[in-house]
Amino acid sequence: VTPDHADRPPAGFDTVSFLSDLGSVDESAGVVRSVLADLAPHVRIIDLTHEIPPFDVRSGSLALARAVPYLTAGVVLAAVDAAGGGGRPAVAIEVAGGRGVFVGPDNGLLAPAVALAGGAERCVTLVRTEHHLEAPGATFPCRDVYAPVVAALCTGVDLADLGDPVDPGDLLPAVLPLPRDDGGMLVGEVMWIDRFGNCQLNIGPEDVAPWGDRARLHLTDGVRNVPIVDGYHRLGVGAPGLVVDATGMLSIAVERSSAARELGLAVGDPVSLGPADGEGPGGAPVTTPVATPVTTPVTLRPSGAAG
Amino acid sequence: VTPDHADRPPAGFDTVSFLSDLGSVDESAGVVRSVLADLAPHVRIIDLTHEIPPFDVRSGSLALARAVPYLTAGVVLAAVDAAGGGGRPAVAIEVAGGRGVFVGPDNGLLAPAVALAGGAERCVTLVRTEHHLEAPGATFPCRDVYAPVVAALCTGVDLADLGDPVDPGDLLPAVLPLPRDDGGMLVGEVMWIDRFGNCQLNIGPEDVAPWGDRARLHLTDGVRNVPIVDGYHRLGVGAPGLVVDATGMLSIAVERSSAARELGLAVGDPVSLGPADGEGPGGAPVTTPVATPVTTPVTLRPSGAAG
């Protein structure tokens, strides 16, 4: 065998990581687990979450991307707004020399995760209906298309047998906001609010490193200097600050409380950061934040491939 | 062995499907999983949902019935209003030539699922306390009675050893509403609202087939003509319609939004359907909907057995 082949696992997978917007209030996610267990009994299913807000492809894509570095080799089944989307096709995307496959809708949900996993290597649209379940209605692709296709992959069916090949460059990219430099200030936004009310920004600690251990935080409700720390318990009680969070980004946080509630923040809200007062180079006056979002497409091409 | 016996699996089961109203906010469902894992370590547990509203036997019975066609052979542990019910007994019901057993309260919860699985073949009330856990209190039968009994079944104990035989015809039937024909209109109701706000009716596409691809939808807030389609994305943006859903019934839906919220619908609300205006045979005037519910018992007798 060549080194390339040696790197490829034996046919099939034994782990499925599962993320969706199906919720937990009814049996939907459970039925998908049942189909998987029935068709691929050897598989271990790891539920990531099923509480992605309905139809919220961006939130789902961010949750999946945050999880990717910690996933076990195997198949990722991701379904958000899977039945909507004006007929966006279902796809399976192979990554990492065949050590992982993402299965889900081609609506941008998978793009950041696939990019983090090194980019799409092989990709098919799931049009071979002999691998799907017959169903009394067409509105539950996660049960009738994704789950049986995932089971087929787990039992050793090759990706190429599941549908028609598609160029990874033709997949829908994700559109994620990048922070923007505005006269020495960084204009970003709230990307995610966790259960504790910490508000993750699309700004990382390296972006604010020149300012030292403090920054000026501009929210719609006002402006304040805040510390930049590496743990919630390093914040003063009741006072907001910027914490380097578990994914390495900056989060606005309040120790033992919810920054989202205390500061009235929601996902998508504009946030600007600048050097703390009197600490900027040259004492340049701080401009008013202008929350013009800047977005950038995240494509699914293999890393290293030409754009 | 006779063909009949050949059909019977070896003693025991390796999959438990678990549905309850225990919720997820405390450790209750987890403790039941622990008891199962402790007493039958080889078993795989598939959680269907634990968010059936407290005491809501009808919602639980419908969720279980929707799941039944997709369940793996094995034991189904279903507990809704299990500790209440004025002392309704706990039962185990064998179906499908021994390939499945339902364990839960005899309060109607299991009836539609058992009927869909072909009807009850053997049934016992769970009175053999040697198969139960000793407990400091009697209010958690799911932990103390159902879970150890399910574990016993999974490890090969025969149904007959778990309690006293009972005639399936003596089990409490479910009482489900049937749609009613009222002068050419179908009078039904909302049976289930999923996480996305789609409102499933007790009316199927075959009931409205004579009217073509449109129908007149009568809600308490007004009357409108709506399309009948086979996918949410076939609806116009923002306009409600009838979609053949994943269980083959008609659901009132709004593309990428919640029909329940936009139309103010709740489970149990009356809904009437008639031919779309000007499209009915003979242009007969549409009568005002009268929401008189009609119910029918779902018994647990084997299919083919005389009523």
Add this chain to the structure above:
Amino acid sequence: VTPDHADRPPAGFDTVSFLSDLGSVDESAGVVRSVLADLAPHVRIIDLTHEIPPFDVRSGSLALARAVPYLTAGVVLAAVDAAGGGGRPAVAIEVAGGRGVFVGPDNGLLAPAVALAGGAERCVTLVRTEHHLEAPGATFPCRDVYAPVVAALCTGVDLADLGDPVDPGDLLPAVLPLPRDDGGMLVGEVMWIDRFGNCQLNIGPEDVAPWGDRARLHLTDGVRNVPIVDGYHRLGVGAPGLVVDATGMLSIAVERSSAARELGLAVGDPVSLGPADGEGPGGAPVTTPVATPVTTPVTLRPSGAAG
């Protein structure tokens, strides 16, 4: 081998019971499950609950203690307020002759469960970073410290290799309220409200046994005589009563309804019990309840050890 050693299991564990305040609305608990599955693929994970209210160490400690009698031998991973706490160390605590290990923060969360399991036998602080994950930020110890340490224990690493030994008597105790006798009345409080609205007290049936099958219930909204029964269905419809619940404590309950909602009760509310009117010994006048809380530390020393 000596009898003592014969009692010790072979190295490693195959079950992890997992309780946290991580919630289910994002991928956090799922990522922890992924890390466990990746590092210890043979392990079965039993989720107890992840819906402990954020930072609510007392609620988490009570839920864990209620579950302990039903847990399978193995490792318990418990994380509530794990990233806060002003730098409380992470610990691993061995119990029951090595048949169980608790891993979590030393903030009182584990204390009641460890006490119920017989007390701490060996204990280390988790300072050996070679057993942790490298992480882009320090705010997710459940993912980066607890999960890999739990996986190490499951694959046979000895507790002593995970960190520095610590005296169990130096661990932070839990502080739980005890009922107080006030002139023949018992002054207690609501410890837990389950999904059905039953309000568990810190008062057991043995405490009220002298009063027979009725008691006088003093709430902030008034005083009433109520029955003491052993099942919800023994209560009159709509009338509150005291039920011996599944953990052997008294719960205020209303049959098929929520006592918490109907009586306006919340966790921590004061509740007093006395003999029912006219039924007390000597007809002594009932005093007004005074809700002075009494607390007692629950230490983690082995049972039998001197305080």
